[in-house]
Amino acid sequence: MLFNSFKYALFLPIVFALFWLCPQKWRVWILLIASYVFYMSWRPVFILLIIGLTLVNYYLGFAIHKSGKRKKHWLALAVVLNLGTLAYFKYAYFLTETVSQCLKPAGLPQLSLPFEIILPLGISFFVFEFIHYVVDVYRGSEPIKSLSAFALFASFFPTQIAGPIKRFQDFIPQFLAPAQLSVAIFDSAISLILLGLFKKVLIADNLSFFVQGGFSQPHLFSGLDLWIFAYAFAFQIYFDFSGYTDIARGSANLFGYKVPINFNLPYLACNISDFWRRWHISLSTWLRDYLFIPLGGSRVSKWLNYRNLIITMTLGGLWHGAAMHYLLWGLYQGVLLVAHKEFQNVKAKISWLKNAIDSKAGKIASVILTFHVVCIGWVFFRAETNALALSMIGRMLTFTPATELALGQAPGPLKTLAMVLPTINFPLIYPAIFLLLPVLAIAHVAMGWLNTTTIIERTPKTAKVIWCCAMMFLVIVFSPDKSPRFIYFQF
Amino acid sequence: MQGEKAPNKLKVLMSSYAICAALLLLSIDLGGRLLTQYAPQVLSLSPFKAANRSWVWWNVRDFNELKSAPDIVLLGSSLMMAPLHGGDAAHLNLPQNVAFHHHSQLLEDLLKEKFGRTYRTFAFALGGEMVSDAYVIAHTLLKDDRKPKVIIYGIAPRDFMDSALPSASSTEIFKYMDRVGDLSEIDKESAGSPWEQGEKRLSKVSFTYRHRPDFLYVQHRWAKELFRKLLGYEELDQVRSPLHVRKQAFLELPEDFGPTSLFVTPPPVIAEPYKANLEEYKFRYRKLNLKQFNSQLAFLERLLAMAEDDDTRVVIINMPLTTDNVALMPAGFYQSYLEQVNGIVKKHQALFLDLNDPTLFPQKYFTDSVHLNGRGGQHFFEVLADRLKQDQQTAAVIEKAGNTK
Numbered sequence: 001m002l003f004n005s006f007k008y009a010l011f012l013p014i015v016f017a018l019f020w021l022c023p024q025k026w027r028v029w030i031l032l033i034a035s036y037v038f039y040m041s042w043r044p045v046f047i048l049l050i051i052g053l054t055l056v057n058y059y060l061g062f063a064i065h066k067s068g069k070r071k072k073h074w075l076a077l078a079v080v081l082n083l084g085t086l087a088y089f090k091y092a093y094f095l096t097e098t099v100s101q102c103l104k105p106a107g108l109p110q111l112s113l114p115f116e117i118i119l120p121l122g123i124s125f126f127v128f129e130f131i132h133y134v135v136d137v138y139r140g141s142e143p144i145k146s147l148s149a150f151a152l153f154a155s156f157f158p159t160q161i162a163g164p165i166k167r168f169q170d171f172i173p174q175f176l177a178p179a180q181l182s183v184a185i186f187d188s189a190i191s192l193i194l195l196g197l198f199k200k201v202l203i204a205d206n207l208s209f210f211v212q213g214g215f216s217q218p219h220l221f222s223g224l225d226l227w228i229f230a231y232a233f234a235f236q237i238y239f240d241f242s243g244y245t246d247i248a249r250g251s252a253n254l255f256g257y258k259v260p261i262n263f264n265l266p267y268l269a270c271n272i273s274d275f276w277r278r279w280h281i282s283l284s285t286w287l288r289d290y291l292f293i294p295l296g297g298s299r300v301s302k303w304l305n306y307r308n309l310i311i312t313m314t315l316g317g318l319w320h321g322a323a324m325h326y327l328l329w330g331l332y333q334g335v336l337l338v339a340h341k342e343f344q345n346v347k348a349k350i351s352w353l354k355n356a357i358d359s360k361a362g363k364i365a366s367v368i369l370t371f372h373v374v375c376i377g378w379v380f381f382r383a384e385t386n387a388l389a390l391s392m393i394g395r396m397l398t399f400t401p402a403t404e405l406a407l408g409q410a411p412g413p414l415k416t417l418a419m420v421l422p423t424i425n426f427p428l429i430y431p432a433i434f435l436l437l438p439v440l441a442i443a444h445v446a447m448g449w450l451n452t453t454t455i456i457e458r459t460p461k462t463a464k465v466i467w468c469c470a471m472m473f474l475v476i477v478f479s480p481d482k483s484p485r486f487i488y489f490q491f
Numbered sequence: 492m493q494g495e496k497a498p499n500k501l502k503v504l505m506s507s508y509a510i511c512a513a514l515l516l517l518s519i520d521l522g523g524r525l526l527t528q529y530a531p532q533v534l535s536l537s538p539f540k541a542a543n544r545s546w547v548w549w550n551v552r553d554f555n556e557l558k559s560a561p562d563i564v565l566l567g568s569s570l571m572m573a574p575l576h577g578g579d580a581a582h583l584n585l586p587q588n589v590a591f592h593h594h595s596q597l598l599e600d601l602l603k604e605k606f607g608r609t610y611r612t613f614a615f616a617l618g619g620e621m622v623s624d625a626y627v628i629a630h631t632l633l634k635d636d637r638k639p640k641v642i643i644y645g646i647a648p649r650d651f652m653d654s655a656l657p658s659a660s661s662t663e664i665f666k667y668m669d670r671v672g673d674l675s676e677i678d679k680e681s682a683g684s685p686w687e688q689g690e691k692r693l694s695k696v697s698f699t700y701r702h703r704p705d706f707l708y709v710q711h712r713w714a715k716e717l718f719r720k721l722l723g724y725e726e727l728d729q730v731r732s733p734l735h736v737r738k739q740a741f742l743e744l745p746e747d748f749g750p751t752s753l754f755v756t757p758p759p760v761i762a763e764p765y766k767a768n769l770e771e772y773k774f775r776y777r778k779l780n781l782k783q784f785n786s787q788l789a790f791l792e793r794l795l796a797m798a799e800d801d802d803t804r805v806v807i808i809n810m811p812l813t814t815d816n817v818a819l820m821p822a823g824f825y826q827s828y829l830e831q832v833n834g835i836v837k838k839h840q841a842l843f844l845d846l847n848d849p850t851l852f853p854q855k856y857f858t859d860s861v862h863l864n865g866r867g868g869q870h871f872f873e874v875l876a877d878r879l880k881q882d883q884q885t886a887a888v889i890e891k892a893g894n895t896k
Binding site for chain 2: 005006007010183186187190191461464465466467468469471472473476477478
């Protein structure tokens, strides 16, 4: 069930009404049943997986908590079970294929799986939540006593499929306390849902059609064209994922629960380290707490610290998908973080460099540079293979002109610019795309600004009514008939 | 006490700006509905103003410009589209612009030769046309003073069962014809899932939802205007992007073709190239959806019954296919398709011509496993004209339909 579907438009109000009309003691159960119905709307059989993992982790949590010396063994069992499940569903094909590729030169027989494996939706997210739970119980947190609350923590439908990855210490107390609904909470929840839908259906979905055209036939386009596709994808993935998060947060708010933010104006980051503090915050903090720190974190020698960064980011890349291009994207992020650390060391030693970078102009230049470095990373992320990504990046960095065949379609002024892109007439988005891209850069700031409730609170009611009505209208009118899935659903 | 509580609750509800916004939207929606009903000129909404110009849009646009009803209307999918354009390109030795070429000069000339009269044909031969699409075209456009004397409809098994199609109402043709005419009588048969039916109902109730394509058109017009002003770029209605890039986009986007998007050129002197497309058809035929098949058969019956009532002679042609293509169909399906179609055609006293005969159309006449090439198109219309002349009842109707001038 997609958040931007007609089904969800019916499902959410029904659950909302049931939740608030029923007594407090039933509410966790209502949400739990609703969450299971939500999960079963795709492939009912996978409900067994989520219920199975919930029971296993619930009892292992107690086992870890109660056993003294052997708690490490229980933790190891819990982590192996969770990661094993993830590896089976998500990485079995990838591992088989990689091993086969390695065996090929030696002339050894190729491996193949004798059965089909379907990736359950949201598995990467709820498995990470389970691991966080057992590790934190191991570190001394109290396990969750209520099975229904624990089951709901992992399956809560607004965050079930694509996060944000929650922390049980923040979330469980909200379930146990009586939920409150006020007009202000209701209004802010609806605003968040509308804002999320606006980002998803109006911006991300329309950009996706455009991006698809470029990434499927990159050889036709010039380096300049490919930069525009990379910018477009940068905004597509941001608006898609942050739109999803807004809908998730808004939906959770309707039941009186708060879900953490996941984005904080990421494209205004002034370096790559800053970017990771602003992008997919719930994942980057999870990676920090449950991978980077256990590896030794930064309290080790310089080279071990760099190793830890690279391992964390590469595995983080692989978490996004079982494919080499995600692995390379993660590795690229790790290398960038290491390079940034090294640069920080150099900067600290050269005062004029430090002053230049810390100046206003230096900061603006840093933001622009970081954005472009991130965009190059997105090419690895979006391109279907590493070879395609590398060829695209090569064309982008050398500003390769378009092929004569493609350019032949372009009129005079565009030929001079060696751009094919403006001549493509895609029905939904064109010709607004070229007007839209610069606007999106501004919108990126504006959307983050709108997310802060104080601004909305200070606006006069009439303006809020008109704004909200306009959003409803735009979402209804401009939703494409065939909306692509949220990008992060596949992870 | 209770009397005091009610207004308080209302006050609380009305203090929510989200609820007020929803009410405002409902009022605007209602206003829109009233305006379309009582003062449609104020909004000047028209299905002919569309953001995406699909093939059916170009056809309907030209059909509406006809001064009177054509004598013969051709219906069919790309299997009819290929011989129509290719046949004329070969016959006239001129490239045919698909956006504007909506008649068969070749058929008109062949009929003139055989019957000694002149005929005006019009073709709704459109890529992906299902039987339901053919029915909605006939139901919406071929009526009143626009009724033809003869309908020639080329069918193939794919038009009855296509696993790439979720429901009858999901095609570009159906969606557009739903804007042009009133298709409420077939709502139940055309919508697939209960969700789709729900969406259909919503579009009936809500002005905003129903008129989404109109608002999209307005956005396009404004954006193009702005683009012109900012960049001084004039030719925004032309489509220059390479077809293979656009094809990729059309997997997810609605069809859109400019006035010079596609030309069908005369066949080369040497043999025409053959493109293998069996993989595509393996996918289309992979699962026999009996519900879809029966529903499409029912649409064929509706079309024939409507034509019977209108006194229009219908000729159903089983279009030529390669033997490789027929072999891909589920076991026993082709025979069952032929028998059932034949039964319905007989019931409504139409003419059934089975032209799927490899001795008549060997592989040299095909451009792939289903589409005829230029010479194949020419041959197709020659065979068709002969068969029309041979059938006495049809020949009599055609004889009467033509103009002696």
